[in-house]
Amino acid sequence: MGRKEYDTRQREALLQFFRKRPESCFSAGDILKEESLSLGQATVYRLLSRFAEEGELIRFVSPDGRGSLYQYKKDACRSHFHLKCGHCGRLIHMDCAFMKEMEAHIMAEHRFCVDNAKTTIYGICADCGGCK
Amino acid sequence: MGRKEYDTRQREALLQFFRKRPESCFSAGDILKEESLSLGQATVYRLLSRFAEEGELIRFVSPDGRGSLYQYKKDACRSHFHLKCGHCGRLIHMDCAFMKEMEAHIMAEHRFCVDNAKTTIYGICADCGGCK
DNA sequence: CTAAGTGCAAAATGTTTGCATACTT
DNA sequence: AAGTATGCAAACATTTTGCACTTAG
Numbered sequence: 001m002g003r004k005e006y007d008t009r010q011r012e013a014l015l016q017f018f019r020k021r022p023e024s025c026f027s028a029g030d031i032l033k034e035e036s037l038s039l040g041q042a043t044v045y046r047l048l049s050r051f052a053e054e055g056e057l058i059r060f061v062s063p064d065g066r067g068s069l070y071q072y073k074k075d076a077c078r079s080h081f082h083l084k085c086g087h088c089g090r091l092i093h094m095d096c097a098f099m100k101e102m103e104a105h106i107m108a109e110h111r112f113c114v115d116n117a118k119t120t121i122y123g124i125c126a127d128c129g130g131c132k
Numbered sequence: 133m134g135r136k137e138y139d140t141r142q143r144e145a146l147l148q149f150f151r152k153r154p155e156s157c158f159s160a161g162d163i164l165k166e167e168s169l170s171l172g173q174a175t176v177y178r179l180l181s182r183f184a185e186e187g188e189l190i191r192f193v194s195p196d197g198r199g200s201l202y203q204y205k206k207d208a209c210r211s212h213f214h215l216k217c218g219h220c221g222r223l224i225h226m227d228c229a230f231m232k233e234m235e236a237h238i239m240a241e242h243r244f245c246v247d248n249a250k251t252t253i254y255g256i257c258a259d260c261g262g263c264k
Numbered sequence: 265c266t267a268a269g270t271g272c273a274a275a276a277t278g279t280t281t282g283c284a285t286a287c288t289t
Numbered sequence: 290a291a292g293t294a295t296g297c298a299a300a301c302a303t304t305t306t307g308c309a310c311t312t313a314g
Contacts, residue, residue: 111258126243
């Protein structure tokens with residue numbers, strides 16, 4: 001009843017690629033363009049879905065609603081919100097104590113369990129003009 | 133320099149459609165199937181995007197990551213977060229005092245100005261299993 | 265009359281699938 | 290040898306675009 005996964009060149013290369021870039025997320029298209037990997041289209045989609053299922057990668061839905069983005073999943077990122085600047089694209093990890101309070105409040109008062117992996121908070125960062 | 137929008141049959145019909153169903157969300161495909169509306173494909177996509185931009189509708193990314201869903205948005209909704217259950221689809225309006233605290237914290241500590249109109253918090257509501 | 269909106273069909277995206285071949289174990 | 294994985298191309302689904310035509314102001 002072990003896993004029935006074969007250890008292929010493609011699989012290892014892709015995983016390696018993400019592990020080396022834990023701060024960024026990539027779409028299937030990004031991966032396909034990466035010549036150093038040179039993976040077939042079907043393979044890329046199949047591997048990405050599988051990794052996301054297995055928990056190696058987090059899948060974000062991209063802001064415009066078209067397509068998915070994948071990022072290597074450090075355990076840490078599961079526990080906080082991400083603030084995405086709609087102007088410069090910067091991703092801020094809201095990794096602070098208050099985060100816990102927010103989750104607690106939402107759970108207690110609104111009876112809702114937040115999924116950090118699927119949630120992105122959009123707005124504008126201070127460098128880009130922020131609140132006027 | 134005001135807005136230059138024309139008041140067309142299609143525009144009003146679509147808006148009306150959403151206003152009458154404030155509790156549900158629809159994809160572009162759903163709207164196209166709605167024979168009572170009979171709108172052209174391009175028109176549907178153009179109107180939906182525009183309404184979402186103008187703030188008449190909220191746009192959600194559908195759970196499977198393919199395509200968008202739209203729902204009527206009351207004016208009041210501009211000042212709070214929305215919690216969307218990925219299982220039953222219910223939309224919870226996080227309309228409470230704590231909401232202000234959250235915004236204040238994010239502004240002060242993370243120098244980031246949240247855009248409520250563009251943000252949706254995904255998760256699972258208590259009725260659907262919530263946190264186990 | 266002019267600017268904006270509409271609908272069609274074609275094109276562009278992004279993702280999935282069928283199938284023969286190649287690789288792992 | 291048996292079971293998986295890969296790659297290609299075709300199939301799909303959703304959304305966008307070019308363009309001629311219509312409509313609102």
